[in-house]
Amino acid sequence: xxxxxxxxxxxxxxxxIFWTILAxxxxxxxxxxTFKVISSKLGPFEFGQFSxxxxxxxxxxxxxxxxxxxxxxxxxxxxxxxxxLKIASRFVLAIGSIGIxxxxxxxxxxxxxxxxxxxxxxxxxxxxxxxxxxxxxxxxISMLQSIRKFRSVAVVQGFDFVIKLIVFLNLFPGVSDxxxxxxxxxxxxxxxxxxxxxxxxxxxxxxxxxxxxAVLTISxxxxxxxxxxxxxxxxxxxxxxxxxxxxxxxxLGSQELGLYAATMQIASFPSNFLASVVSxxxxxxxxxxxxxxxNNSQVxxxxxxxxxxxxxxxxxxxxxxxFFGEKIVGFVSSKEFYIDRVxxxxxxxxxxxxxxxxxxxxxxxxxxxxxxYLIPKILHVIVVFLTLVYFTSHFSIHGALFSMFISxxxxxxxxxxxxxxxxxxxxx
Numbered sequence: 377x378x379x380x381x382x383x384x385x386x387x388x389x390x391x392x393i394f395w396t397i398l399a400x401x402x403x404x405x406x407x408x409x410t411f412k413v414i415s416s417k418l419g420p421f422e423f424g425q426f427s428x429x430x431x432x433x434x435x436x437x438x439x440x441x442x443x444x445x446x447x448x449x450x451x452x453x454x455x456x457x458x459x460x461l462k463i464a465s466r467f468v469l470a471i472g473s474i475g476i477x478x479x480x481x482x483x484x485x486x487x488x489x490x491x492x493x494x495x496x497x498x499x500x501x502x503x504x505x506x507x508x509x510x511x512x513x514x515x516x517i518s519m520l521q522s523i524r525k526f527r528s529v530a531v532v533q534g535f536d537f538v539i540k541l542i543v544f545l546n547l548f549p550g551v552s553d554x555x556x557x558x559x560x561x562x563x564x565x566x567x568x569x570x571x572x573x574x575x576x577x578x579x580x581x582x583x584x585x586x587x588x589x590a591v592l593t594i595s596x597x598x599x600x601x602x603x604x605x606x607x608x609x610x611x612x613x614x615x616x617x618x619x620x621x622x623x624x625x626x627x628l629g630s631q632e633l634g635l636y637a638a639t640m641q642i643a644s645f646p647s648n649f650l651a652s653v654v655s656x657x658x659x660x661x662x663x664x665x666x667x668x669x670x671n672n673s674q675v676x677x678x679x680x681x682x683x684x685x686x687x688x689x690x691x692x693x694x695x696x697x698x699f700f701g702e703k704i705v706g707f708v709s710s711k712e713f714y715i716d717r718v719x720x721x722x723x724x725x726x727x728x729x730x731x732x733x734x735x736x737x738x739x740x741x742x743x744x745x746x747x748x749y750l751i752p753k754i755l756h757v758i759v760v761f762l763t764l765v766y767f768t769s770h771f772s773i774h775g776a777l778f779s780m781f782i783s784x785x786x787x788x789x790x791x792x793x794x795x796x797x798x799x800x801x802x803x804x
Contacts, residue, residue, distance in 0.1 A: 395526035400652045402533035404645065406540050408708055411641060413544045414557050415709040420634030426554035427637035428625065429503040431618040433558075435482065436475050436504070438614040441511035443606030444471040445518045447599045452522035454594055461580070467599050468515050472508060479504035502558035509565035516572030520579065528575050536568040605747050612753045616760055616787075623764050624776050632773050638713040639777060642705055643723035646693040647731035654735055697724045719774050722781040729784035733791040739798070748798060752790035759783045 415423050448464065455464050483504050513536075520529045543564045620640075625633040697704060698721050705714040714720075737749055760783045767775030 392524070392526050395530045399526065399530035399533040400649055402530065402537040403652055404649060406533070406537045407645070407648075409537070409540050409544055410561070411638075412708055415634075415638050415713060418554065418557065418634075420638070420712065421631045422554060422634070423638060424625065424630035424632070424634035424636075426557055427621055427633060429500055429554050429558060431621050432482075432500075433503045433507045433510075434618055435614060436478055436507040437510060438617070439607060439610035440471060440475050440478065441507060443603035443610060444468070444511070444599075445514060446606055447603040448515070448518045449522050450602055451594055451599055452519050453524075456519070456523050456580075463594070463596050463599070464519070467596055468512075472512060475508045475511060479508060500555050500558065502555055502562060506558055506562050506565070509562050509569070513565040513569040513572065516569070516576040519576055520572075523579075525579055528579055532568065532572040532575050535571045536564070539564045539567050608747075609750055609753055612750070612757055615757045616753065616783075619757070619760055620764055620776065620780065623761070624768060624773070627765075627768050628773060628776075635713055635715060636773055636776055638709055639705075639715055639720060639723055640727070640780065642708055642713075643697070643720060643777075644727040645708075646697070646724060647727040649693070650728070651731045651735060694724060694728070697721060715773060715777070719777040723777045726777075726781035726784035729781075729788040733784070733788035736788070736791045736795055739795045748794055749791060752787070752794050755790060756783060756787040759786045 414426065418426060444467070448467075452464055455461065483501050517529055517532055520532070543560055547560055621633060621637060624636045628636075698717070701717040701720040702711065702714050705711060705720070760779070763779035763782050764776060767779040769775075771778070
């Protein structure tokens with residue numbers, strides 16, 4: 377009997393891991409197609425302009441939409457279990473409406489920003505619209521992740537890859553600037569949202585009816601309350617993530633920014649893969665275990681072990697980046713974006729340490745104390761700014777990439793030290 381139970385458990389975990397890795401494979405392929413086509417077609421200068429527009433897109437993503445997704449990921453399993461989607465649907469519509477209004481405000485009042493920022497690059501309306509489209513396209517994926525429907529997530533991600541393949545390979549040859557590239561991203565995002573919604577509704581219809589005695593213990597206020605700390609720290613997160621682009625552009629120009637942004641995006645592929653696997657496969661399980669009353673210290677210990685195992689999975693990628701950097705850059709983009717092997721390795725490990733720090737931040741959410749990371753994030757922004765200004769001024773683009781390696785190590789160390797202090801106080 378024990379052997380049967382063990383076999384069933386192993387089979388269940390293999391099933392989850394297989395579909396999660398397949399889904400992330402589609403994500404990587406989608407990123408590869410869009411990045412390959414956009415960067416090679418636009419060239420370094422125009423790609424530098426495109427990267428600035430994506431930084432504008434990320435304003436609402438980080439300040440509003442990502443916190444909303446975190447809230448859905450945290451609470452949707454319980455909402456779904458009680459067969460009450462009104463709370464989730466109202467929450468999504470409210471966040472989407474706020475985002476649309478906010479994007480219009482930012483766009484129409486951007487002229488005032490140019491008064492305070494010399495050399496301000498105007499915001500294109502498409503970059504604001506894209507943030508809302510990305511949010512809605514990821515809503516059904518987040519809900520499917522929360523209820524651990526990994527096969528359905530893989531299906532939606534596979535559709536997104538196919539759509540991007542069709543759209544970018546067929547329509548992009550006529551594209552000549554960043555605005556048109558943003559328009560194609562909006563088109564593919566809308567199609568993914570429609571398909572993802574259909575897949576989610578099919579999953580919803582195939583489930584058993586809500587139990588007669590089911591009681592929903594959360595309300596819409598819980599979703600907003602949970603996302604509040606993420607909104608407060610969102611500006612800091614945005615600065616830590618995208619401040620580098622504006623500094624590089626102001627000191628070196630759009631041509632060098634294009635090289636820098638492309639290198640950072642290529643360098644982030646292994647760490648983004650790690651973060652995606654953990655967020656889809658491990659984080660929902662951690663929250664479910666915590667909500668079921670399991671001791672948080674035990675949950676965190678298990679979480680750390682699984683993050684470490686996931687980290688081991690990407691070591692082959694890191695080795696490939698170390699020895700075949702030029703060929704990798706030429707394959708995923710074009711060789712005109714290649715700087716040198718050392719800079720690529722520094723950037724890759726910088727992104728990796730940054731993502732490990734973000735993953736370790738899940739521990740604070742288990743204790744419902746996301747605010748404990750506020751000071752480490754502020755310190756990280758200060759380190760990013762100081763090191764980037766200094767090394768970019770003295771060593772050009774090579775120094776800019778090296779500065780991200782330093783800031784990544786600092787951020788990971790600060791988050792780990794904060795977690796250690798919290799666990800220490802809990803055990804006292």
